[in-house]
Amino acid sequence: xxxxxxxxxxxxxxxxxxxxxxxxxxxxxxxxxxxxxxxxxxxxxxxxxxxxxxxxxxxxxxxxxxxxxxxxxxxxxxxxxxxxxxxxxxxxxxxxxxxxxxxxxxxxxxxxxxxxxxxxxxxxxxxxxxxxxxxxxxxxxxxxxxxxxxxxxxxxxxxxxxxxxxxxxxxxxxxxxxxxxxxxxxxxxxxxxxxxxxxxxxxxxxxxxxxxxxxxxxxxxxxxxxxxxxxxxxxxxxxxxxxxxxxxxxxxxxxxxxxxxxxxxxxxxxxxxxxxxxxxxxxxxxxxxxxxxxxxxxxxxxxxxxxxxxxxxxxxxxxxxxxxxxxxxxxxxxxxxxxxxxxxxxxxxxxxxxxxxxxxxxxxxxxxxxxxxxxxxxxxxxxxxxx
Numbered sequence: 001x002x003x004x005x006x007x008x009x010x011x012x013x014x015x016x017x018x019x020x021x022x023x024x025x026x027x028x029x030x031x032x033x034x035x036x037x038x039x040x041x042x043x044x045x046x047x048x049x050x051x052x053x054x055x056x057x058x059x060x061x062x063x064x065x066x067x068x069x070x071x072x073x074x075x076x077x078x079x080x081x082x083x084x085x086x087x088x089x090x091x092x093x094x095x096x097x098x099x100x101x102x103x104x105x106x107x108x109x110x111x112x113x114x115x116x117x118x119x120x121x122x123x124x125x126x127x128x129x130x131x132x133x134x135x136x137x138x139x140x141x142x143x144x145x146x147x148x149x150x151x152x153x154x155x156x157x158x159x160x161x162x163x164x165x166x167x168x169x170x171x172x173x174x175x176x177x178x179x180x181x182x183x184x185x186x187x188x189x190x191x192x193x194x195x196x197x198x199x200x201x202x203x204x205x206x207x208x209x210x211x212x213x214x215x216x217x218x219x220x221x222x223x224x225x226x227x228x229x230x231x232x233x234x235x236x237x238x239x240x241x242x243x244x245x246x247x248x249x250x251x252x253x254x255x256x257x258x259x260x261x262x263x264x265x266x267x268x269x270x271x272x273x274x275x276x277x278x279x280x281x282x283x284x285x286x287x288x289x290x291x292x293x294x295x296x297x298x299x300x301x302x303x304x305x306x307x308x309x310x311x312x313x314x315x316x317x318x319x320x321x322x323x324x325x326x327x328x329x330x331x332x333x334x335x336x337x338x339x340x341x342x343x344x345x346x347x348x349x350x351x352x353x354x355x356x357x358x359x360x361x362x363x364x365x366x367x368x369x370x371x372x373x374x375x376x377x378x379x380x381x382x383x384x385x386x387x
Contacts, residue, residue, distance in 0.1 A: 001058055003050035013043045015050040028053050031122040042249040052115035068129040071136035074165045081109050106167040176329035176362040177322045184316035192270035199264050201324050205331035208302040208324045210239050213248035214287040221265050232257045235265050246299040252350040332360035337367055
């Protein structure tokens, strides 16, 4: 049993689950198809959920459990996830011992459990699984413990659900890329395209999926773009969520315009000349395309952007690998260090919640020292007789 990609006649792709005879698992396929088409989730999301459902169904099959009622033993499933390798493992079962590292960490197990819960809820709603399964995966409560004013007039039961099974994850904040590291990577770029990609990540703050999904019509680099039908002032880039053939996907559902400075505008100009020299005036409508390896002219993928960052980190001789997310964190932190407010950072990152930018802020150590040194010494404000 494994996850399998499906492309519909419309061109839309999603991932489903097939058994060992390559037969589609109907209940899983209905859930994943609804996730992609009815809820507007990304193709990569259906892939992650399909892989999680595969693990759940494999566990049910190997332990002779019916998947529709196996939720009562979810704790055993969590133990199985922790110590049993996937298809690439040499043994089907790992016996834990002193010093043995778990096969999957807390974060990965929680991700699998989230997908499995959604799969089981979908099965309950569609009458493919009994209703009592919800009691096994969620803590359910009625409205009897609420004040009279908060209860409904109909007296109907209201459920407030919280997942029963979830591991405590260690807090590990993603570090930002240092300015020195980004400059070292920039100097190792071998093309105008690579320089533009690095600036889009570290100076504009785009995610890899947003950068790979840019079209040639998205950058407006004039000071006045009203001739293009755009009222946004100054040079900017439009970030729009689209269905892209390269699998790129903007995580943010809204569309917005990001201002860019002269350095990014110059990088755009140099890349335009480079692309024209190699591919001519026509070609793909995507902004970032393959110029140096086949398939030439095809849109770049998010994986290719990640590989570029890894390669630049290695060529620059950095002590650690700098990923695209670390470049995005650097952009947000630099805006904060320059005096930017939280609402400005939120708008630049394209985030919905006002609290979302906080994990992206990594104050410069010099700014922290300045904050401490701004606090006056007690003796400065003390009275003469108290000294």
